[in-house]
Amino acid sequence: MMTRETMYQAIIDKDVKFEGVFFTAVKSTGIFCRPSCTARKPKIENVEFLETANEALKKGYRPCKVCNPLEKLGETPTFIKRIIEELNENPSLRFRESDLISRGIQPVTIRRWFLKNHGITFNAYQRMFRINSAFKKIQKGEAVTIAAFEAGYESLSGFNDLFKNVFGAPPSQSRDKNVIDLTRIETQLGTMIACAVDQGICLLEFTGRKMLETELKSLAKILKAKIIPGNNRHFSMLTQQLNEYFEGSRRQFTIPLFMPGTKFQQKVWHALQQLPFGEIRSYKQQAIDIGSPDAIRAVANANGMNRIAILIPCHRVIGENGAMTGYGGGIWRKQWLLQHEKKS
Incomplete structure (x- = not known):
């Protein structure tokens, strides 16, 4: 404590x-x-x-007027939320500096925000959003020319150059390529990064997790995909269910998950999803539950490789002596989550 x-x-x-x-x-x-x-x-x-x-x-x-404790730390400013929502609805939109200024937004402000929170400029973010949209259209069988112009590209050669730069192949040779959509979600315990594919959510981690960059690279390699900011049909449900969880009105998540890993890892992760809300297990108990009583260390390692925090509740597993063992999101977040579930 x-x-x-x-x-x-x-x-x-x-x-x-x-x-x-x-x-x-x-x-x-x-x-x-x-x-x-x-x-x-x-x-x-x-x-x-x-x-x-x-x-x-x-x-x-x-x-406090300095830190605004009633707001979520790192919460996306309202004016940026509106712009992202518009891009979600129509990825072909292109916000120029004059468009931002007409809305009372300083271009330098939005550029700094995207550099700090996404690691790329706002213009680069827009380009990634458009290329993501066009890629999905091509994957569904739409002609390259139509997909490019529907995504807001005025030059087919410019589109082809950017596409090849991102995916390593021209649009006509991209059938075997894949995209992982990425977004930010603010929660009561801080900002989280979410990734999703058609099958479901494949990553959900707090931005401060030390292994986050390694996890993203590993996920991209396993799925042979590029991780690009973009909209995904699972993100709105994820945001809603996370909000309900933190408000104390949701005990079980129903959103689809996609968990690539070894057979043993998947066995451990599926078992984690069966842990009752508000209860805890030791690694030893978890190993017994999956029929591998001697695999305590392997179970702990599999828990540590879980890329989907909260939804796959590895925070419900503690040490045999009751100690709060390591948690990628931070030991105090783990303690908070357990207390939150106990009270809900």
Whole structure:
């Protein structure tokens, strides 16, 4: 369990790993903050640590104007959400600087946001969205020329050059290529990256996971696919079910999942999905449950290779002695998830 000292050190360090895990209420000012707030830190004797923002509000604390604890950390600004929604509805749209300025948006602002949160500029993001849309049309049998112009490309040669640069082959030779769609989802515990293919969600991880880049590269290699920002029919259901889970109104996920891995890994992951909501198991119990009582270490390794956090609840597995063992999303997130499920 977290101690006052642990939580106080987290706010001194402005540690985002504790985001959503607790809130800091300052008795002398009547203000409450998120753990990563950059405002001046109070003395520990003046601090009250609370589990939720609602608890802080009920006790009369006011939200900090510096860190805005009532908002999700890293939440996509409303004006960017609208633009992404428009691109989802019509990938052929092309937002130029003049279009942004007419909406009261500074081009440098949106460029910096996309560089920080997607690692590419807004213009590059739009290009990837269009090329993703065109690729899917070609895969469904549509002529290359029609797919290119429907995706908003004015030059067929320019489209062919970009397509070959992304997929390593011209559109006419891309039948054996695949795409993994990628998006960001903000949750109470921080931003998550989601990936999906036609079969279902194939990755869901917190952005701070150290193995995230390795997981993305591995997934792309296994599926022989390019990971590109784009819309996917599973993303809206995923967002809805995650919101319901964090609100405490959902105990079971029904969204389709796609879990490429070895037979043993898949056996472990399927068993994880059967763990009852609000209950925990040890790695030893999990090994016994799948009929491999001597494979405790292999089970633990398979849990660690799980790419779909929360939906495949590896957070429900703890050490034999009851210790909170490692969790890719952070040990405090694991503790929060278990407490959340116990109370829901």
